[in-house]
Amino acid sequence: MSIVRSASKAVCYTQSAVQLADLRHRIEDRTALTRALQEVLGSDRVFTHPADLIAYEYDGAQVLNAIPDLVVLPGSTEEVVGVVNAARRHRVPLIPRGAGTGLSGGAITPIGGILVSLARMKRILHVDLDNRYAVVQPGVINLDVTKAVEGSGYFYAPDPSSQSACSIGGNVANNSGGVHTLAFGVTTNHVLGLTLVLPDGSVERLGGRGADDPGLDLTGLVVGSEGTLGIVTEVTVRLMRRREGVRTMLGIFGTIAEASQAVADIIASGIAPTALEMIDQLTVEAVEPVVHA
Template sequence: MTPIETNQALLDGLREIVGDDGVLTTMGDRLVYECDGYVLEKQTPDIVVLPSTRAQVVGVVNRCREAGVPFMPRGAGTSLAGGTVAVGGGVMIALTRMNQILEIDLRNQFAVVEPGVVNIWLTQRLKGTGFHYAPDPSSQGACTIGGNVATNSGGPHTLKYGVTVNHVLGVEMVLPDGNVVTFGGPHADPVGYDLTGLAVGNEGTFGICTKAWVRLSRDAQAVRTMLGIFETVDDASHAISDIIAAGIVPAALEMMDHLMLQAVEEAYQFGFPLDAGAVLIMEADGLEAGIDEVAARIEEIARANNARDVRRARDESERLLLWKCRKKAFGAIGRLSPSYCCQDGVVPRSKIPEMLRFMSDISAKYDIRIANVFHAGDGNMHPILLFDERDAEQTQRVVDASHEILSECIRLGGSVTGEHGIGVEKIAFMDRLFTDDDLLAMRWTRAVFNPDNICNPAKLLPSGGHCAEVSLPATRRAT
């Protein structure tokens, strides 16, 4: 047992705050929390705590701080960069019991939610109101809004509507010193510094989100969803660039390649052509007047780029089935491989064909199958490397291949993450994306909120070299 596990005073204090059923200490219970969706990094937390109120979160944080024990927040564990791994152990604060939709204000177009609210629950609650919450990650059926806030999640429809930060009006956070702060709120344009924008995407390194005010958007009058079928990924990629170049801003542009189509079709029997090199899900929305002209123009561009067929969803049920196939594509991968590693690189749209050719070469070089499903409209690529984590040599090839893919994204003028965050997986790439001065500024920013680096340590920012840990004088720490 670890020193933390045998710290009876800490355990008694935590049980006093959340109750016996809110503190998990057995190996079987804690093992569930050893990793998130990034299975290549694992560390079992020493203790898992399940608070159900903000006051309990404050109490847990204070107990950990007094004991000098690191702690980290966790939502549903769908993160794909190791953002919730308990590096070095510590106390995992799982927020899944804080799962209430506290308020929906349609007149002022916002909702107030606790961090453990599953993204799709808000969508379902708003059905029939004429409004929706726009960010829709592919893990929408499982991921929590608190986790979306932590990583600034995207999704298929962010091409037109923006990522999470564009739809969060305010956040309530418990800082590592136990103080509760609120950035922003229900009003759309708060005065002063945009601390809400700073907090969204902090990956749990500033504190623990306990409430969020989120913007609600009006439903579009009309939607047209099309499936473009292409012989090659090159043709599909060029169609993407030409659609955007034509001045059209689709609601979504999503690509699936041949290998992904096999998995999805076997799982959901949509009727995807298994001999296609790639398909594009192309969606336009807006006013009823003119929407058919926009859809026709998208179809025309797709055919000009050698689409052998373009099909429109015949009705809402077919449209929803098509999106079900796309959003559950990751789950379907289990039919092809016992393990997978999903990357999150970004390249300029014009570089997508080049990047896909590079990944094909990497697949051959490392003898690893790579399936592709991604947000093609904004260049956010999700190559999925298939492997068996029980084979150490195969696992190492996946790591090496992943690093080459991310390095190529940087070389092509892109980034190593579009929505999954840095977590533990991509820390080594940070000093290739930013200068030492850039990273030092980020460290000073983190130190304002988390001066002792006790909250979710060893995430996001590299240590060592010219980017040593920094601490703010006590007079400059957040209060």
């Protein structure tokens, strides 16, 4: 383990992360690569200027930073295929990025290369309430799926704390959950199918629109793979019926041990609450000034 210190903060890296930083990829012909990407996307969706690139050097943690060599913003599966093929011809690494709210460094480019922002791919393509599913692009904001169907009594269950800002593609990459994980599970429990662009530029459609699609669960393999297997360009998600009534209860405990025991007792009793969340005093004191509680 290595510690890298600056005047303002100390950041802890694994040895492999330090080595990756030392092995930053060198693009042999940046001009030719830029031209190839512009042929696919147009010049307005290929960023090369440092002032544009710096906006993509962090994720939500803002601890590690790495400026990409180029940023591209495709708007369809076909355009993602074009980007992948251009990168492959020029032997340049790709990093897909959702909304950039993650905390694990998955949306930054530690060895440089092309950052593929999926923020433009934000359409809800199809909603089928009879069969309880929706087909969305990866840039769709998590909460927007629920907003699109809540008037009909449905919702999308996985709800990370950043659900008003995080994207479905990022949720798929990280297999995200939220406070309702206890009752409804995490992202992998609500993804029925995917469209995936592989590193060779081919397109695979995995899973289907039913919960028990035949064959190996390749969809489940992709969920949580953090973009290492390909770039997800469409997601078929499960929709759930809203419960008729919701009641919220607040319990105050003297110690974390007492609160933890209460959680264990609730689960052991056979009661299945929709959500359980524990907040300690330090967290309350940190949050109150921000939300003006």
